[in-house]
Amino acid sequence: MPVKTRSRTPVARAASLAAASLAALILLVPLLYALYASFEPVEFYGRFVGLSRLTPDNYRQVVTLVPILRWYLNTVVVTLIIILGNFVVNTPAGYALARFNFVGRKAVFALVLSIMMVPLQAYLIPLYLMVAGLGWLNSYKALTIPFIVYSFFIFLMRQYFLTIPRELDDAAEVDGLGKIGTFVRIALPLAPSAIVTQVVLGFTMTWNSFLIPVTMTNDPSYFVLTVGLNTLKSQYYDFPTVTMAGVILLTLPVIAVFVTFQRFIVPSLASSGLKG
Amino acid sequence: MPITPRRLRETAAAYILLAPALILLAVWFAYPIISSVLLSFEKVNVFHYAERRFIAFANYRSLFEDPVFGSTIRITITFVLLVVPAQTILALLAALVVNGARRGRTFFRTAFFIPYVTSTVAVTAVFMDLFTVRHPLPRLFALVGLPDTSWYADVHLALPFIALIYVWMSIGLYMVIFLSGLQSISPELHEAAMVDGANRAQVFWRITLPLLRPFTFFVLVSGMIQAFQVFDQAYVVSGGTVLGGPAGATSTIVIYIFAEAFRYNRLGTASSAAVILLFVVSAATAALRSIFREEAAVAR
Numbered sequence: 001m002p003v004k005t006r007s008r009t010p011v012a013r014a015a016s017l018a019a020a021s022l023a024a025l026i027l028l029v030p031l032l033y034a035l036y037a038s039f040e041p042v043e044f045y046g047r048f049v050g051l052s053r054l055t056p057d058n059y060r061q062v063v064t065l066v067p068i069l070r071w072y073l074n075t076v077v078v079t080l081i082i083i084l085g086n087f088v089v090n091t092p093a094g095y096a097l098a099r100f101n102f103v104g105r106k107a108v109f110a111l112v113l114s115i116m117m118v119p120l121q122a123y124l125i126p127l128y129l130m131v132a133g134l135g136w137l138n139s140y141k142a143l144t145i146p147f148i149v150y151s152f153f154i155f156l157m158r159q160y161f162l163t164i165p166r167e168l169d170d171a172a173e174v175d176g177l178g179k180i181g182t183f184v185r186i187a188l189p190l191a192p193s194a195i196v197t198q199v200v201l202g203f204t205m206t207w208n209s210f211l212i213p214v215t216m217t218n219d220p221s222y223f224v225l226t227v228g229l230n231t232l233k234s235q236y237y238d239f240p241t242v243t244m245a246g247v248i249l250l251t252l253p254v255i256a257v258f259v260t261f262q263r264f265i266v267p268s269l270a271s272s273g274l275k276g
Numbered sequence: 277m278p279i280t281p282r283r284l285r286e287t288a289a290a291y292i293l294l295a296p297a298l299i300l301l302a303v304w305f306a307y308p309i310i311s312s313v314l315l316s317f318e319k320v321n322v323f324h325y326a327e328r329r330f331i332a333f334a335n336y337r338s339l340f341e342d343p344v345f346g347s348t349i350r351i352t353i354t355f356v357l358l359v360v361p362a363q364t365i366l367a368l369l370a371a372l373v374v375n376g377a378r379r380g381r382t383f384f385r386t387a388f389f390i391p392y393v394t395s396t397v398a399v400t401a402v403f404m405d406l407f408t409v410r411h412p413l414p415r416l417f418a419l420v421g422l423p424d425t426s427w428y429a430d431v432h433l434a435l436p437f438i439a440l441i442y443v444w445m446s447i448g449l450y451m452v453i454f455l456s457g458l459q460s461i462s463p464e465l466h467e468a469a470m471v472d473g474a475n476r477a478q479v480f481w482r483i484t485l486p487l488l489r490p491f492t493f494f495v496l497v498s499g500m501i502q503a504f505q506v507f508d509q510a511y512v513v514s515g516g517t518v519l520g521g522p523a524g525a526t527s528t529i530v531i532y533i534f535a536e537a538f539r540y541n542r543l544g545t546a547s548s549a550a551v552i553l554l555f556v557v558s559a560a561t562a563a564l565r566s567i568f569r570e571e572a573a574v575a576r
Contacts, residue, residue, distance in 0.1 A: 016373045016377040016378075017377040017379060019373040019377075020374050027388055031390070092297075093294050100289060100290035102283070103283070115301065117558040121505055121530045121553055122309065122312060123311070126307070126312050129322070133325075151301070179286070210397050211508065214511070225395075229398060230512055233515070243405070247402055255390055258390065263382075266385060
């Protein structure tokens with residue numbers, strides 16, 4: 001982890017610290033501005049007013065102008081279904097690939113790796129046609145069922161299970177726990193950090209997802225927050241401060257979850273360099 | 277490998293655990309990806325889906341004859357060229373200062389990463405507000421000769437504008453990759469060079485940068501693959517009007533696919549563009565993987 005750089009002088013270190021702080025400030029200013037503007041009375045929009053003038057009116061307005069509470073509910077339901085589904089489907093698949101010497105293992109693993117290379121955009125049209133054919137447009141099913149299996153998560157879980165000593169599993173098996181019992185009772189409890197990584201990544205990706213819901217829904221009752229915010233912004237461009245309230249409502253949960261769990265998700269995102 | 281009773285038992289257990297994933301992959305991945313390739317060779321109308329018919333390469337021909345697709349390719353390449361060098365250099369600089377600061381690395385890593393985990397729709401909405409005519413930022417840029425205008429509505433500035441948003445979001449991701457690269461370099465190397473009389477700049481150009489090569493390569497290529505698929509920012513700036521606006525200035529390849537399919541109901545040409553995207557992205561990813569595996573082996 002942190003490398004000792006003894007050759008650096010305290011001055012150089014202070015300069016780095018100052019530069020890093022400045023850069024962090026520049027990166028966070030747009031979000032801080034959004035937070036500020038979301039509390040600004042619309043008549044003062046574009047000017048700086050004292051903190052005493054700030055009001056929660058924009059938040060009251062956004063609730064009355066658009067069905068944002070419904071969009072919140074939709075987003076939460078869709079996200080919960082996906083992260084639960086991800087866990088139930090991808091975790092055992094990753095375990096099987098890591099642990100069992102089964103017929104066809106190489107082929108299945110190669111398949112998982114090659115699926116990881118394919119962008120969703122390449123098969124979005126047939127996906128839309130399938131969903132439409134099933135009569136699923138504008139439903140939770142359209143936003144969840146196709147996205148429960150996720151090859152990157154299978155890979156992630158496999159990599160993690162490879163790091164758990166095999167002896168533990170073997171001992172449990174000798175004790176009469178079957179192979180699947182061993183997975184549930186022994187391996188799963190040893191993998192909390194990998195499970196948290198999968199769940200938090202799934203949460204961020206689903207919560208922020210835009211291309212899928214904008215393709216699969218056009219009825220405002222089934223909008224998720226991202227799609228809803230986009231229409232709010234276009235419809236009520238006369239109320240920019242209300243849009244900023246929407247921005248904050250959309251981003252705050254993800255930022256809170258990310259800050260809490262960042263040590264789990266930053267390394268795996270960095271190693272894969274992907275975004276859903 | 278011989279099939280022993282033990283291996284047979286493991287095979288049965290493995291496929292029980294794999295079954296849900298494999299079934300879902302067959303239905304929601306294998307079937308649509310094959311359909312995507314088939315659709316690209318078919319004439320198809322979404323309202324008369326059953327009447328589609330095979331027309332060989334006609335979709336590809338009309339795709340390449342479509343001047344909009346030509347400009348889409350130019351715009352996408354311009355976007356990649358705007359984004360990739362900028363985000364790579366800025367991420368490297370950020371990693372160098374954060375690594376040099378020693379204190380607060382976790383804090384900075386988190387702060388720099390927040391834009392990346394924030395919704396692109398939300399971030400684009402905020403940037404559109406910041407870059408609206410007569411707001412402080414366009415006025416500031418007016419000092420260096422740019423027009424004081426709403427950047428997202430200007431034909432020349434709209435693409436740089438979404439590139440700016442994109443870079444702002446992705447610096448944190450690539451910074452973390454460079455940071456892990458910097459931390460893999462033994463400090464003794466730097467010390468030895470300093471003892472030998474090298475200055476900071478020489479240490480950076482002769483030691484740090486060459487040792488970071490696999491990381492830089494990864495950041496460049498995966499940065500290109502990601503930037504090639506930009507969609508959200510371009511969709512949001514067109515604000516519910518014609519996609520790729522203003523005047524087609526932000527019509528990137530995924531925007532083109534989306535508009536062809538879901539606005540103009542030309543599923544065939546849209547699918548042929550999607551197949552081209554599929555080949556470009558998976559070939560680049562496969563190349564990155566195989567080269568990176570070699571680079572990693574060399575670095576070790």
